[in-house]
Amino acid sequence: MIIKKVIAQQAKLAKVAARKLAGLSTEQKNSALLEMADALEKNQSEIISANSEDVAAAKKKGTRANMIDRLTLTPERISAMAEGLRQTAELKDPIGEEDFHTERPNGLKIRRVRVPFGVVGIIYEARPNVTVDAAALCLKSGNACVLRGGSEAIRTNQKLVEILNAAATSVGIPEHAIEFVAITDRDAVLSMCRLRKLIDVIIPRGGAGLITRVVEHATVPVIETGTGVCHIYVDKAANFEIALPVVLTAKISRPSVCNAMETLLVHKDIAEDFLPKISKLMIENKVELRGDEVSRKICPEMKAATEEDWSTEYNDLILSVKVVENLDAAIDHINKYNTEHSEAIITDDKVAAKKFQTLVDAAAVYVNTSTRFTDGFEFGFGAEIGISTQKLHARGPMGLEALTTMKYLIDGNGQTR
């Protein structure tokens, strides 16, 4: 109960700040972002000192080397954060945009304009740069934020927020625009998710476990992000010169990310030709292959896939492989096991491509290219607060616009009803 009270108090302060943020001009917000960028660079040594405590604690706990690497800040990484702030200042401010207006027969003038949510809650596990990115995108979109980062980066995150807030308030941003929840207890997440009327939307960024926990307990509206069981289907009309490099890189270029391929589906008519080729490439690149029965008849070097494999996000150099009867079977498999993130077909058959794009249920559906392109920068949005895997409000890479809502403004002259 104490945890809930503490976080509720932070959210209340953020709500007060949010009312003021909603009225700030683009110039005010941009000058704060630039000030924040400078402050990060000016206070580099303080940040690195806080960070080294986090790193030391993580090493003591026996944290894996790749996690230590993610956690560790260097002058270059701090400059990259500052650069991110400066780039956010360059982005178009969505607030105040009018996307609809009408005048009704009774004379009412109705406009619909874009406004901030108010208070955005972000729960994340990842690297400390998320703290800076999230604060920047929320500020630019006129929102206050309540941030809850992973416990392993707590000292770094606290220091970052302290510096960002000091810089922001020095140029007129209201206090408490960026609130950081310093409670590492897991209950903090659950408490945050239930602060209706204080937090307007919750965005969890992290693994499936975190996201499920948030969705299960939240009463505040949630935008789900991130988990990706992505498929590439190699159709019978596929051009292998496209299929082989696309499939290979979609697995190996960065296996830990949500838009990496987890399952390869291959049309039965080309399986005997295609599978040995891709299997060889994958094995050369240290990918473990888990095939269904038909795949393993063609490529006995594959391990046997179990039912669980079809719905697993490996985030690793592992690939499940299945031979399908036809396009419909591929679509059915995807719609049964996917997380509605990103899916691709490799084919020269335009009818098949169109059917695939129409019937596959996912945020992004690709033809003759890789699922790895689902990303705010790749889509040209300039920044990204996460990739929505739900259908409500935002789908796919979320830029600034996803952090806003609409409001109807109606002007009359005494109309009654």
Place this chain on the structure above:
Amino acid sequence: MIIKKVIAQQAKLAKVAARKLAGLSTEQKNSALLEMADALEKNQSEIISANSEDVAAAKKKGTRANMIDRLTLTPERISAMAEGLRQTAELKDPIGEEDFHTERPNGLKIRRVRVPFGVVGIIYEARPNVTVDAAALCLKSGNACVLRGGSEAIRTNQKLVEILNAAATSVGIPEHAIEFVAITDRDAVLSMCRLRKLIDVIIPRGGAGLITRVVEHATVPVIETGTGVCHIYVDKAANFEIALPVVLTAKISRPSVCNAMETLLVHKDIAEDFLPKISKLMIENKVELRGDEVSRKICPEMKAATEEDWSTEYNDLILSVKVVENLDAAIDHINKYNTEHSEAIITDDKVAAKKFQTLVDAAAVYVNTSTRFTDGFEFGFGAEIGISTQKLHARGPMGLEALTTMKYLIDGNGQTR
């Protein structure tokens, strides 16, 4: 558990239907809507016979007369339902609209197109016409639906769905496009709300109790609708010729609806002039007034308002009244107690009006007119599935577009990442 299984099975069937619905042409959907309209009129006597059983059961239970009236169908009311179906056929089909496209430097062509949600769950308590309206709007937007109406109208609703489905399938709409949950047990609502991956969005329509229960238990994304603690603020610069009729009608024209005014706020400088005038009009129209201390000094005929009154949606001829120090105090009161539905200011001061519209947090903010205009037909949307009081996805009156989501379609020629 059995309840959950039964509803899950219905949702699964609806999901299969949804995949087919997503590919139907506007013409196919419209011809089904017209067929459904004719079928309602053709089967009028069957509908009225089922309805009279519901009415008899309700009377036996001692249901209030106004509820009996809401439940009762007549040939005129059935014709009105049929007319609603025909009007839905006239509406513009949002599916397939492209709202964004870009070609990236690497040659990727990215389009964003409007697609159906898939399966929409609607939980309602109201009149049987909601069954027809909801089915029509879902079909037109390419969605399957799972409907769960109030137990008092169960025979009527079942008969309506039977007729609608028969008509729809006769012209090629897939079976199970309209699923009706015939389980009156309250657990049915909870089970529906937790069918992740089977139901894509849940829209509760009804009182605050139903909506809170859904939000509290849902794991499926929810669009909250309906509860309205709406305020009108009469500013010191108000024109009384506008203020008096707007305030009066906002309370009395239809007190049971969500966009009716529940609290009147009056600037202290005009309170001594305005309050006695509006009080007289309200009392003549049988409105019970509950004032704060200052209001009651001016109008001793008012009862004393308690803290609870400020957040109560009366849905009745009751009005709470408060005198405020200034515009800021009015805005603060509204943002503290409102349900983010509809709010109004009466003023000739354009600066005050703009400040009110900017800072009040609500779906619709009015100047010099009534909160009662928050309505899909009044806004010119032609139909309405409900009024969203949340910020995620849809805000205010929801037309067909609110029943859709977007999908990114990306065409490449072998790009890798």
